[in-house]
Amino acid sequence: QLQLQESGPGLVKPSETLSLTCSVSGASISSKRYFWGWIRQPPGKGLEWIGNIHYREGTFYNPSLESRVTISMDTSTNQFSLKLTSMTATDTALYYCASLREDPSQWDYWGQGTLVTVSS
Amino acid sequence: QSALTQPASVSGSPGQSITISCTGTNSDVGSYNLVSWFQQHPGNAPKFLIYEATRRPSGVSNRFSASKSGNTASLTISGLQAEDEAYYYCSSSAGSGTWVFGGGTKLTVL
Numbered sequence: 122q123l124q125l126q127e128s129g130p131g132l133v134k135p136s137e138t139l140s141l142t143c144s145v146s147g148a149s150i151s152s153k154r155y156f157w158g159w160i161r162q163p164p165g166k167g168l169e170w171i172g173n174i175h176y177r178e179g180t181f182y183n184p185s186l187e188s189r190v191t192i193s194m195d196t197s198t199n200q201f202s203l204k205l206t207s208m209t210a211t212d213t214a215l216y217y218c219a220s221l222r223e224d225p226s227q228w229d230y231w232g233q234g235t236l237v238t239v240s241s
Numbered sequence: 242q243s244a245l246t247q248p249a250s251v252s253g254s255p256g257q258s259i260t261i262s263c264t265g266t267n268s269d270v271g272s273y274n275l276v277s278w279f280q281q282h283p284g285n286a287p288k289f290l291i292y293e294a295t296r297r298p299s300g301v302s303n304r305f306s307a308s309k310s311g312n313t314a315s316l317t318i319s320g321l322q323a324e325d326e327a328y329y330y331c332s333s334s335a336g337s338g339t340w341v342f343g344g345g346t347k348l349t350v351l
Binding site for chain 1: 242244275277279286287288289292293296298330332334337338339340341342343344345
């Protein structure tokens with residue numbers, strides 16, 4: 122069974138860059154069956170898709186965040202990462218990593234989420 | 242790319258049925274059958290209930306069913322139970338590898 126675990130700093134200063142990593146076990150991130158995604162949830166609010174990465178098909182980003190987001194993967198460690206630049210208070214959220222299985226298409230496994238607070 | 246529209250809250254009594262709507266546009270829900278539904282209890286990660294608009298993964302109760310018509314998808318929960326009290330989110334492919342989520346609906350079991 123797939124398991125995902127987010128890691129990274131819980132506190133980021135305004136204007137700095139957030140770096141988060143998602144460690145995957147139970148499947149290879151180079152599998153052509155899966156996209157790997159980041160989704161966030163501001164406190165008390167709904168879910169917002171940030172972006173996905175696929176080993177062969179590349180990266181896909183939310184147009185509203187695209188100028189600040191980079192998602193990458195490291196097959197040697199079976200991890201994928203999120204970088205979000207120019208952080209502001211509105212980026213304070215619970216950040217989830219998740220797997221998006223292809224055919225059939227389903228967001229089947231999620232990490233527990235990591236809370237990131239933007240504050241000086 | 243705008244969030245899909247869901248009612249902020251719905252409620253029902255134990256044993257009743259409720260339906261949660263998820264309205265998008267011709268660019269997302271209306272164009273793809275790649276609609277999913279998720280259940281989220283406070284403090285927990287989302288759990289997926291429905292994929293490809295109407296399909297239920299193994300292990301999910303058959304009290305959960307879903308449909309789609311035009312730009313609107315719907316989740317129906319029958320035989321409401323106290324444990325169903327949670328937030329429910331829809332999501333849809335929006336084309337070109339992008340995805341969009343709904344704002345979420347709080348279900349209260351009276």
